[in-house]
Amino acid sequence: MRGAVVNCEALLVHTLVILSETGECYEMFADQLKVANNSETAELFDELAEVQHKRTGNLEKMMEGLERPHISPWDFTWDADHSPEMPTINAAVHYLMTPHQVLSLAVNVEQWAIEFFTWVDQCNSNGKGDDALRQLARQFSHDAEKFRKQLLKRQESFSPPEEGWDHDPDPPLIQE
């Protein structure tokens, strides 16, 4: 992580980006898998996108009337290796991926978010930050943890991918 989140407004803007961009990302993954005719996983990504859009809407309501500091995409506190807003956009999906893997990806996203909120909380401990900020960070962490648990529960209903799940009997690497 770099920089610091030092007030509630900055934390709210970071959180809004986490929620809205993951929502858009899930939507994009759903579109990719529809093109690849993997409808089961596409539907799951669509469902996840809807949840993220709802969470984004709730936060937007919470932020109504508040002044939002402008933060350029490259100035967010997280770095590329640990970016909670983008579930490692490329190479994260595969056209043969299974619902179990979709949920693993979503669980990781929530885990990254929890780590981010915990980091904000810790950075502002020992009287360094205001209590309202720490409380907000803990609340967001709690929300992410709750959703992560729901995802894990949902994941139990799908069997893990078998060995060779990405084997394609008619692979694309054929040249004449």
Next chain:
Amino acid sequence: MNLACPHVALKAKDYKSTTKPVWCPGCGDYGVLLSITKAMAELELKPEQVALISGIGCSSRMPAYLNVYGFHAVHGRALPVATGLKVSRPDLTVLAAGGDGDGFSIGGNHFLQACRRNVDMTYIVMDNQVYGMTKGQASPTTEANWDKSKLTPGGPKINPFLPLVIALASGANFIARTSSSDTNATAKAIAEGIRHPGFSFVHVLSPCVTYRPEQRQWKKMVHPAPREFTDDPAVAAHRLMGDDNFYVGTLYKGNRPPYQPDLNSTVEHLSELEAGFRV
């Protein structure tokens, strides 16, 4: 009565068209699309003031997925079209985009001349070291020993084209390399390239997960360049000697003035032009 519309800042997604990309799931070009839209939103560009010109190939489908002006040109010819557009409409923000095959093989000479000419535009090359659209042949940037294509048994056996070296030697005024997996850093490089006067070259490592599945590991292999950019081409050249092709960051920001011909013609009648060609 004031009829002026209030300024409404566009979000990145507002720059996307309603056409859904048909790239393979996991393709790096999705990340680049996102980065382009983030850069445009950050620079608050008006969509009607932007044009993106492409050639042919998977990544050259980019104009269809944006709601700015676009032109899907012929193979390798994105840069001449973009150059013509920019010199005739210097008020526009002109971007060119394409892949390594399009830009460095059939369009290779245009790349050299565009760097040399230094027209104020930004060229984004999504490099996956393969011709993906035509089913996986070796491209100019493919490693000499890549032997997966039947067309090049045992590998191409020739050294790969080094885009940053060529760009610097040919006179590009801004040179950066990024990874498509880091959409925010790529957005920053594109935004800086657009802001920087002259010809800006943004080299994006963008994996082809279908024909080069091993490139899924690229996001773990890239690492930040050890030093900040320089404005000295000799220093940049020296740094490139130690480049392992996975350094990311801005390498060079030059100070050469962009080429922009005088558009105020003194010719009043076509016959005056014809006179110059009379035998």
